Amino acid sequence: MASALVTGASRGIGRAVAQALAKRGDRVAVHYGAAAGAAEQTLRTLQGPGHIIVGGDLSDPAIADTIVRTADAELGGVDILINNAAVAPAESIRHGVAETSYPDWLTAWRTIVDVDLLGAAHMTYLVARRLIERAAPGFIVNIGSRGAFRGEPDFPAYGAAKAGLHAFGQSMAVALAPHRIVVTSIAPGFVSSERQIDKLAGIEGADLRAQSPFGRVVTPEEVADAVLFLSSPAATWASGAVLDFNGASYLRP
Template identity: 65%
Template sequence: MNRGVLVTGGSRGIGRAIAVAFAEQGDRVVVHYAAAREDAEQTLALLEGSGHTLVAGDLGDPAAAQRVADVAEAELGGVDVLVNNAGIVPTADSLQRLPEVTYLDWQRIWRQMVDVNLLGAANVTYCVAQHLIGRHAAGSIVNVGSRGAFRGEPDFPAYGASKAALHAFGQSMAVALAPEGIAVTSVAPGFVATDRQETMLATPAGAAIRDQSPFGRVATPQEVAAAVIYLASPAAAWASGTIVDLNGASYLRG
């Protein structure tokens, strides 16, 4: 298709699968990463075709978010598709289990989650949208949210709240940007078998996670990527404002 695509958080896992999928259909991809350059270079090496490149930046910093968008615009000759995939995920360091977490850690984790998962995506969206509007070009923005936005994350409330806010932000932008020909959608994956989760999925706890779905398994990064590819396509423009559940019927919302 030869579009310009910016994938934030593209160094590993879901982001890598998304970048690979866009390249496979002929798009040129800028792979964003925060600090893991070696991982990002591995993603870059997997991309078919030419015209791909890397851009680094901590999206929790508004100036860095603007620079990432501007560099991608310049490198690609225009960003046609933005995938807001970068985010801080639940780990032992972001555990907020009450009443065990200290007040200082409570505040720190909230700030980190909101700065990257919500404000980082919002700031990159703003900058990419301004470029699209300035070029009078149609485009697509896809946000990678989470099942946790609906199901709740009692041990990681800041994560769940940041993803719920990301979904709401995407819907607001869908209405705001439709007159400019820009479609905005979101996906809400459940548990995904990324390389970071391999060890945990091999434990007894992994069996319980797989049992959350009646399919008896978790998603692959490629399944999430396939949904993103569709939502970013011109054929999916009428789906703007949609939040697509990708959780193998592990959580059903009305």
């Protein structure tokens, strides 16, 4: 039985990943940033015993350290880290160059990068160091985005942070391989998470589904199935890979 820490597991992809890991038999630390009630709901859906909740803002390095220390102590060591927590594109932080004031531009970049890139980097460091101290193998999976490749003109900080996360994962794959720690990333396209229900049901829905030749968008559960593979010994030789998971909606050259 392995122990996993899933950041941003209150809902959406994070919840689906936590559920899939628990179903596999792993013990899971369900992390949340602010939505404690939703995290409790995630916890109640997990199969098996020994799961816990850990909360805190990953943009604060000291809090990130406390989160890892708590999960490590209560689970008897974290073997798997899923870097899923992110500040996702939303109207409140839209920052297209032509429409955004410089103060709002700075705020958007700081808000997104501090969680999506630096938060994941700090969590990776903290978990990896404990794995190295235990001389234990492990798996780190970064939840990136298709937006890192195709561009995010209305949310450039998000696209840049996810591109940075992919590159960071590749650097860590090389650095941590001698310690038997596998690092991969997955880059989903548009996901039918809870926060996207209204958008999919509205006038944008048809266009979003038409982006893929399959005529639909990916579900959180499908992303979770891919994460199950990437966090398993079978994925060892995929270390350093960035898995496109967008239903052929964007093909990299």
